[in-house]
Amino acid sequence: MxxxxxxxxxxxxxxxxxxxxxxxxxxxxxxxxxxxxxxxxxxxxxxxxxxxxxxxxLGSGIGVTGVGNANSAVVQAVTEQVSKFTHTAFAVTPYEPYIRVCELLNELTPGSFEKKSALFNSGAEAVENAVKIARYVTKRQAIVVLEYGYHGRTNLTMAMTAKSMPFKHGFGPFAPEVYRLPTSNPLIDGLSGSDAAELTIGRIEKEIGGANLAAIVVEPVQGEGGFIVPAAGFLKALAEFSKKVGAILIADEIQSGFCRTGEWFASEHHGIEPDLITTAKGIAGGMPLSAVTGRAEIMDQIHPGGLGGTYTGNPVACAAAIAAMEWMVTQxxxxxxxxxxxxxxxxxxxxxxxxxxxxxxxxxxxxxxxxxxxxxxxxxxxxxxxxxxxxxxxxxxxxxxxxxxxxxxxxxxxxxxxxxxxxxxxxxxxxxxxxxxxx
Ligand SMILES: Cc1ncc(COP(=O)(O)O)c(C=O)c1O
Structure with a gap:
């Protein structure tokens, strides 16, 4: 051998x-x-x-090729799609694979409520759009992110990302109204989930005010931060607080999603049903695609044309995603x-x-x-x-x-x-x- x-x-x-x-x-x-x-x-x-x-x-191209590289089902789906058409712009003349990806995401993400999705290209773009949606719907501006968090490298997501070098160094000024607060990091803080949550929620109440809070953005297992798993009860308490003050809980599952943690989404380990979930990386076997999935009543408030972009939900990437998700189910x-x-x-x-x-x-x-x-x-x-x-x-x-x-x-x-x-x-x-x- x-x-x-x-x-x-x-x-x-x-x-x-x-x-x-x-x-x-x-x-x-x-x-x-x-x-x-x-x-x-x-x-x-x-x-x-x-x-x-x-x-x-042992890295899957930073957590992307969960289904394996050049997975045969993905290769076949991409090959078939690429020989039919490569692009039309869904917002101009649409196509079925985009809808199928959204159907699968609505079905597979946690949350026992009606969901809808919108597709994008990169993880950062999905996070940007989730924040846009949360601000639009709540008519508020403050976004809470957590210590050690990573959400991308665009201007807004740099503001949301914790680590300066190499991601932010010299690239400011960053987007306003982003507040970084303590997370639960059991190795370092030694706190229970509820004690850690009390600290974070106390800071939101004093420094921002619940009435100004548009969204709390969490990674159910932090990716770039070093796979920190918040203590049991921490995310649940943040979810309850978010609901109480009328804010939106966004779970950034871009690294932790698509069976990576032994559940379809890591939110399930914490017993939370986020209002919005951002996905990318493992979604399409290596093809660039990302999504925001969430409560239909939130996702549907945006005016037509408010979400999108030239390449968003590219048909070849969608074909790859359908094959990848079906592979994850059947295997x-x-x-x-x-x-x-x-x-x-x-x-x-x-x-x-x-x-x-x-x-x-x-x-x-x-x-x-x-x-x-x-x-x-x-x-x-x-x-x-x-x-x-x-x-x-x-x-x-x-x-x-x-x-x-x-x-x-x-x-x-x-x-x-x-x-x-x-x-x-x-x-x-x-x-x-x-x-x-x-x-
Ligand atoms: C949790 C999380 N959010 C957002 C991103 C940004 O994704 P992308 O690099 O596709 O923009 C990443 C990338 O590592 C991530 O791990």
């Missing part, structure tokens, strides 16, 4: 290095490449680079995520016994992270985490870092990754942790 990763010589290889020279010459310096092995094909958990190396993919992708969680956590929990610097192994389903804090002063170990990630890359395993302090490694493999490939990637990761921490 072939053993993965399959790497010959140094990574990146010579052809990748040549491409990187062209990249440096032609592509803006502002566009980074963390691991410049250039990819020419990919499948379930494997990335094949231009030098023929087979790398293990029981939630069970795949639960199995992946067991495999990852069994390796990481053992590693945590060996290395006291591992402060926490957390997450749900195929969305698991490991945080490193120094044993002497509990300071974030960003330099060591960078070294671990770089050593994994050199060995042919793609892992992603995250967290406000860059001291978290997050695992979000394709849900379709074969167990032996996942196990091999984790084994290499464990070796590199031990090499770098040296105990």
């Amino acid at each position: 072939t053993q993965y990763p399959m790497v010959s010589g140094e990574l990146p290889g010579s052809k990748s290095n040549q491409l990187q020279l062209r990249k440096v010459a032609a592509v803006s310096n502002g566009v980074g490449t963390v691991f410049p092995s250039y990819i020419q094909s990919a499948s379930d958990g494997l990335l094949v680079d231009v030098d023929g190396n087979h790398l293990i993919d 029981d992708a939630n069970q795949m995520a639960k199995d992946i969680e067991k495999t990852i956590k069994s390796v990481l929990n053992k590693l945590a016994i060996q290395h006291p610097e591992i402060a926490e192994v957390r997450g749900m389903g195929a969305m698991v992270a490991i945080e490193f804090l120094s044993t002497s002063d509990r300071k974030p170990m960003a330099a060591e985490v960078s070294k671990i990630a770089a050593s994994c890359h050199k060995a042919g395993v793609v892992v992603l870092t995250s967290g406000m302090h860059g001291n978290v490694i997050r695992f979000l493999p394709p849900l379709s990754i074969p167990t032996d490939i996942l196990a091999s990637g984790l084994e290499i990761f464990a070796e590199k942790v031990t090499e770098v921490l040296g105990n």
Whole structure:
């Protein structure tokens, strides 16, 4: 049986290095490449680079290819659609796949009420539109976001994103009326969900006033923030408060949605039914598509033409999304995520016994992270985490870092990754942790 990763010589290889020279010459310096092995094909958990190396993919292109890369159902749907027509603009001359995506989203997202959807291109665009809708409907302006949150890189979503470098640094001024308040981060604050919520709600009441609040935007499992899972009851309390003051609860499920956490949406773990949900990433097997789904009585208040854009709900992306969502239903992708969680956590929990610097192994389903804090002063170990990630890359395993302090490694493999490939990637990761921490 072939053993993965399959790497010959140094990574990146010579052809990748040549491409990187062209990249440096032609592509803006502002566009980074963390691991410049250039990819020419990919499948379930494997990335094949231009030098023929087979790398293990534990990041899914930042949580996108949940159904696997070049998933055959997605490829077939895209191929069929692309040979029929590639674009008309739904707002001018519409087409059925857009409607089918909305029907599926209305059905699959949490909430036992009538829902409607609107489609966009990127995650940030979905978040922008959810905020637009919330402000329009409530006729209020204040938007509450949480510490460690990440919502995108457009002007409004930069204001909503917590971390300055690299996302916001030098790009201000940012959009007004966005208020960042404490979240529940059990490892750091040690608070119960209800105590953490009391703090946050108290701040909203004093600093903003419930009557001015348009929306609270939460990530049910924080993505870029380092897979922080709020303590039980925190989001439920925010949802109840939001309802009480007539505001809108927006769950940003762009990273945590589509079976990633072992449920269709991570909101379900918290027992909340958000008024609006933003989705993107895992929705369409790698094709660019995003959505806002929510209560019909909210979504329908917007005037015709108020939501949209030239490419929004592109037919090829919609065909991919339909195939991806049907694949998740028929293949029981939630069970795949639960199995992946067991495999990852069994390796990481053992590693945590060996290395006291591992402060926490957390997450749900195929969305698991490991945080490193120094044993002497509990300071974030960003330099060591960078070294671990770089050593994994050199060995042919793609892992992603995250967290406000860059001291978290997050695992979000394709849900379709074969167990032996996942196990091999984790084994290499464990070796590199031990090499770098040296105990
Ligand atoms: C929770 C969350 N919201 C919004 C975004 C922005 O999505 P996009 O990069 O597609 O604009 C991301 C991207 O990582 C995300 O994780």
